[in-house]
Amino acid sequence: MEIAINILALLFGFTIMEGVAWFTHKYIMHGFLWSWHKSHHEPRHGMFEKNDLFALVFGSIAAILIIIGSHNLDWKFFLGIGISIYGLAYFLVHDVFVHQRIKLFRNTKSTYFSAMRFAHKIHHKTTGKHGAEAFGFLFVSMKYINKFKKNKA
Numbered sequence: 001m002e003i004a005i006n007i008l009a010l011l012f013g014f015t016i017m018e019g020v021a022w023f024t025h026k027y028i029m030h031g032f033l034w035s036w037h038k039s040h041h042e043p044r045h046g047m048f049e050k051n052d053l054f055a056l057v058f059g060s061i062a063a064i065l066i067i068i069g070s071h072n073l074d075w076k077f078f079l080g081i082g083i084s085i086y087g088l089a090y091f092l093v094h095d096v097f098v099h100q101r102i103k104l105f106r107n108t109k110s111t112y113f114s115a116m117r118f119a120h121k122i123h124h125k126t127t128g129k130h131g132a133e134a135f136g137f138l139f140v141s142m143k144y145i146n147k148f149k150k151n152k153a
């Protein structure tokens with residue numbers, strides 16, 4: 001029973017983070033913390049941008065869950081792991097694949113990943129706080145997959 005709860009906690013941590021990321025991006029980053037996120041809509045100078053602070057915040061939440069859950073290896077531990085796996089996936093896809101902070105995975109032929117990049121480039125068309133679209137990330141809506149296919153054709 002406990003193992004089922006732990007697996008569920010892990011999957012929940014991973015899945016819920018896309019919702020959390022979408023909500024945070026739309027209402028907080030393009031809201032009262034635009035002063036942090038703005039750096040991500042401008043050319044970057046150097047290795048880091050102020051927007052990276054968000055990764056630090058989410059990373060800290062995951063680390064706290066892992067630490068307090070590590071005594072009994074209970075659901076908190078696995079929830080923290082799920083959030084961390086999402087964070088890693090987000091970093092690999094958003095920061096590496098899309099923004100090329102490390103020059104890797106440039107030439108994908110996958111429709112899904114190409115549509116994801118396409119949707120995120122639409123998001124980056126807006127340089128201001130308002131008027132942007134496509135706030136989600138790993139889970140690409142069919143709307144953008146179809147737009148991407150049309151764009152390619």
Ligand SMILES: [Zn+2]
Binds near residue numbers: 025029037041123132
């Ligand atoms: Zn944004």
Ligand SMILES: [Zn+2]
Binds near residue numbers: 040094099120124
């Ligand atoms: Zn971006």
